[in-house]
Amino acid sequence: MISSSRPIARRRALAAAGAAAALALILAACGSSGDSSSMPGMDHGSKSPAPSSSTASPSMGDMPSMDHMASGNGLSDNKDGYRLTSKDTTLPSGKQAAYRFAVIGPDGKPVTDFALDQTKRMHFYAIRTDLTGFQHVHPTMAADGTWSADLSSLAAGSWRMFASLTPNSGTGKGKDFVLSRTVTVPGDTAKTPLPAPATSTQVDGYTVTVKGELMAGMAHPLTVSIAKDGKPVTDLEPYLDTYAHLTAFHEGDAAFAHLHPTTKVTGNHGGPGLSFHAELPTSGNWRLFLQFQTGGKLHTAALTLRVG
Known part of the structure; x- marks a missing residue:
């Protein structure tokens, strides 16, 4: 009786070990699936890996510009060694004006090589800080890297100037940036209340x-x-x-x-x-x-x- 019980005990031990191993594999699989369930796009504007972006929306494959998602919220004049510089701190009120600026690269030199984004090498936005004034223009660049954005009449107040760009060479090649600086337009700076939310x-x-x-x-x-x-x-x-x-x-x-x-x-x-x-x-x-x-x-x- 004693000798016959040993094989049974051994089989039970082996079965228990196998069950434990299977349970470990299941737990490991659950852990990995938890990582992949994070919502895509939580870091606004950052470039998502291909698997994440492909699951963010059923029609993402149709998007003509998803490879041009600007990094960050644009509220800084520098990022990753690239700087938006300008001598223009004020612009005249009530008439057309040109805002001149340059993008300086990590090497300290003006960037002159930019990739096309939606047919343009540069998208430029002027927005009044109370969000009641808005202009979207496409500036021109001189050979030395100086850009000129021709703006329509600006109302008095504080404005933020955004430059959206993609270097086509250097350390930032293929990376999208939105950089900005503020400009003052002299005159009555009373803020206009933002219109209420509407559909x-x-x-x-x-x-x-x-x-x-x-x-x-x-x-x-x-x-x-x-x-x-x-x-x-x-x-x-x-x-x-x-x-x-x-x-x-x-x-x-x-x-x-x-x-x-x-x-x-x-x-x-x-x-x-x-x-x-x-x-x-x-x-x-x-x-x-x-x-x-x-x-x-x-x-x-x-x-x-x-x-x-």
């Missing part, structure tokens, strides 16, 4: 409606529909390789965000619905500026969006 607005006879429940720090789809005289618009023309260009600025600090289009461009018959990939890092009110083109004319619609 629709009107510009040049068009009605623009925005849908999407956005949460700070999370990737969400945002849809925009455009109508005129109560009828859906289907004649949107390509503008900067897309049917609409959408930027947003945060109330209080004017932090910058570019909402990336996901709708494919198929000729001069875009609309009425447009889709965007939205990653707004901070809760509060954001002022959205949507630019779209019809009949060769550019329209700019603005509305306030609340982000929870």
Whole structure:
């Protein structure tokens, strides 16, 4: 009896060991799956690895500019050794003016080699700090690396000048930056209250409606529909390789965000619905500026969006 019980005990011990090993493998697998479930896009503007970005939105593969996601909120004049410099600290009120600046690289020299982003080597934005003034222009660069942004009439107050760029050489090659500096426009600097959050607005006879429940720090789809005289618009023309260009600025600090289009461009018959990939890092009110083109004319619609 004693000798016959030893094989049984040995088999039971081996079975227990096997069960323990299987349990360890299961626990290890659970641990690894927990890491991969983190929400993509939590770091606004940073370039996500391919697996994460591919799961952030069903239509991410259609996005014409997802490889151009600017790093950070743009509230600094320097990042990773690149600096936005300018001698212009003030600009005149009530008339056209040129803002001149340069981008200095880590080697201390002006950067002159830039990659195209949505058909342009540089996107430049002027935004009044109360978010009631907005201009988006494409400056020109001289041979020495000095840029000139021709701005329309500016209202008195404090303005922030944003430069969105991608070096095409050097240590920052292929990396997208948004750098900014502030400028004062002399005169009455009374702030204008920001319009209340709304889901629709009107510009040049068009009605623009925005849908999407956005949460700070999370990737969400945002849809925009455009109508005129109560009828859906289907004649949107390509503008900067897309049917609409959408930027947003945060109330209080004017932090910058570019909402990336996901709708494919198929000729001069875009609309009425447009889709965007939205990653707004901070809760509060954001002022959205949507630019779209019809009949060769550019329209700019603005509305306030609340982000929870």
